[in-house]
Amino acid sequence: MSNYEKPDFWSLRAQKEGYPARSVYKLQEIDKKFGLLPARPAQINADFRVLELGAAPGSWSLYVLRKFSGRGFLAACDLSPLSHRPDSGLFGGQNFFFKQADIFVAETRAELTALGPFSLILSDAAPATSGGRLVDAARQAELAEAAFLYAHAALKRGGNVCVKIFQGADTTDLIKEIRPLFNTLKTFKPKACRSSSLETYLVGVGFKTLS
Numbered sequence: 001m002s003n004y005e006k007p008d009f010w011s012l013r014a015q016k017e018g019y020p021a022r023s024v025y026k027l028q029e030i031d032k033k034f035g036l037l038p039a040r041p042a043q044i045n046a047d048f049r050v051l052e053l054g055a056a057p058g059s060w061s062l063y064v065l066r067k068f069s070g071r072g073f074l075a076a077c078d079l080s081p082l083s084h085r086p087d088s089g090l091f092g093g094q095n096f097f098f099k100q101a102d103i104f105v106a107e108t109r110a111e112l113t114a115l116g117p118f119s120l121i122l123s124d125a126a127p128a129t130s131g132g133r134l135v136d137a138a139r140q141a142e143l144a145e146a147a148f149l150y151a152h153a154a155l156k157r158g159g160n161v162c163v164k165i166f167q168g169a170d171t172t173d174l175i176k177e178i179r180p181l182f183n184t185l186k187t188f189k190p191k192a193c194r195s196s197s198l199e200t201y202l203v204g205v206g207f208k209t210l211s
């Protein structure tokens, strides 16, 4: 078993680096590979707005805000509250907005999309696991579709997305439908994903419509 596969490797590292969850290393790897966020804070201006769906307990939010270094703007949403324990005050900053709500609700979508347009939309939203693979895969596909509704409504031309999906039939149609909307669209499974898990990420770079 490699270090990456050991169950506590990523959790211990997250604890040490002040993140509430191990999932931060998935975003970090995706960001390094696809350049979702500008590499240096100096390249981030007030127009650089990010929307994050399924944000609790807040590791991805913290990663984005640390990279922002006080610049840019992040709007995040989750059914659950964020964990404020490791946030060093970043969640209280003026460039951060958090909404505790359901992303499927039309009022939530209206409120969040009004905060755009966004340069980047992230969704790590995942259903509470039911134990049944078919049911879980169908719910994950619904969450991914919802994320793309947000993208249709509020992603800037040239913007990027990173959306959690489950590998399988439920997402084949979605991928076909959205492929033409991006310059490149790839699925990518970061090392920090458990190898037994079906989860993977759909990364779209260079949104072609809207302005």
Ligand SMILES: C[S@@+](CC[C@H](N)C(=O)[O-])C[C@H]1O[C@@H](n2cnc3c(N)ncnc32)[C@H](O)[C@@H]1O
Residues within 6 Å of the ligand: 020, 021, 023, 024, 053, 054, 055, 056, 057, 058, 059, 060, 061, 077, 078, 079, 080, 101, 102, 103, 104, 124, 125, 126, 127, 128, 143
């Ligand atoms: C894997 S966790 C996200 C972890 C987060 N990226 C982090 O790094 O801390 C998935 C989240 O999706 C949220 N979620 C699931 N369905 C949702 C919905 N309909 N609306 C909003 N959030 C939802 C769950 O509450 C859960 O907190």
